[in-house]
Amino acid sequence: MSIINYVNKEIQFKIVYYGPALCGKTTNLTYIHSQVAEAHKGELVSLATAADRTLFFDFLPLNAVVVKGFKTKFQLYTVPGQVIYNATRQLVLRSVDGIVFVADSQWDKMEENIESFKNLEENLQRQGSSMEQVPYVLQYNKRDLPNPAPVHYLDFILNNRKVRVPSFVAVATTGQGVFATLNAISRLLLQKFARENEAAAAKQQARTAAGSQATTALSGIAAAAARRG
């Protein structure tokens, strides 16, 4: 969940890039890191094996818009895609605010895409959450490789829930679609945060109104008692 700090006037969001092995999650973060100005990014940290496969996670902190005096900070994580690292994926998913599911567009990766998506659903359920609660977007990566599956087919297998989510075609190695994806998930998170705060404000207003009504009623009773006395 987002963390609000009133002293530093900061709102922090955690975004996790999820998907099957070698689908381009780390490449997304590497491209983002190469494009964002120094002042607005931290170090890109990769906990990887000697063969450059993600072992634990990649991490990239970003500073974004300032809204009403509050700095918004986005912390981007990737999970290791390899099937054997499921315990690690569960750890990285902890307190997640938003998810980018990166799918590999190659025909022979469809089964891995579906398995990874199911695995994401299961891991969210394990921590008492669900795809309905956590905003997410889809990225269909590796569109530059020969003979990718059509977008409508990827939508058919991955974007077939009641509410369809935004999906983006991408070539993460060149940056195509990378920022469109990041901006989409960031906007979804800010919108959700704004909605929740609006609801909380309405609730608080209702409580205050109920409190003042009760006070008025009590004053009325006291006045009536005084008149009787």
Next chain:
Amino acid sequence: MHAMPILTIEAAESLLGVLEDFLDSSEASFALIIERGGAILGQHGEIPPSIDPTTVAALAAGSFAATKELAHRIGESEFSALHQQGKERQIFMSAVNEDTILVTVFGARTTLGLVRFYSVRAVKRIASILEHARQQSQIPIDLGDTVLDNACEVFDERDGRRR
């Protein structure tokens, strides 16, 4: 897992007060209170410019979570504290509650024993402040219509600047 409390100015200042006392007594360099997902709830002390506390928090949360899994494998629910020793600096991490960890970085000015000793009291005080904050009602922030505008780009790729 509990919902994390909203850090009101009062709660955040109380946390800073605890960290200040803790660092004064233990003579540690700096301390972070972090949520187990990796976000920072409070920080205090002399943090060298070369150290990014955000990254330290993310890695510390990962490290603590990994050792918790390790603890499960040997029949423990979790290791309540974790210590890493380097040549010049050491890190001591202790569980505050189910959602929070206290991360302390210290050098040659003090010892692990002192840091561990004073951290026990600090952890109790932090847990109590967070519990109190959790019981408070959420203070809404009005972000206005800016973020609801679909045309708004949060990150700008073209010139590498944020908007």
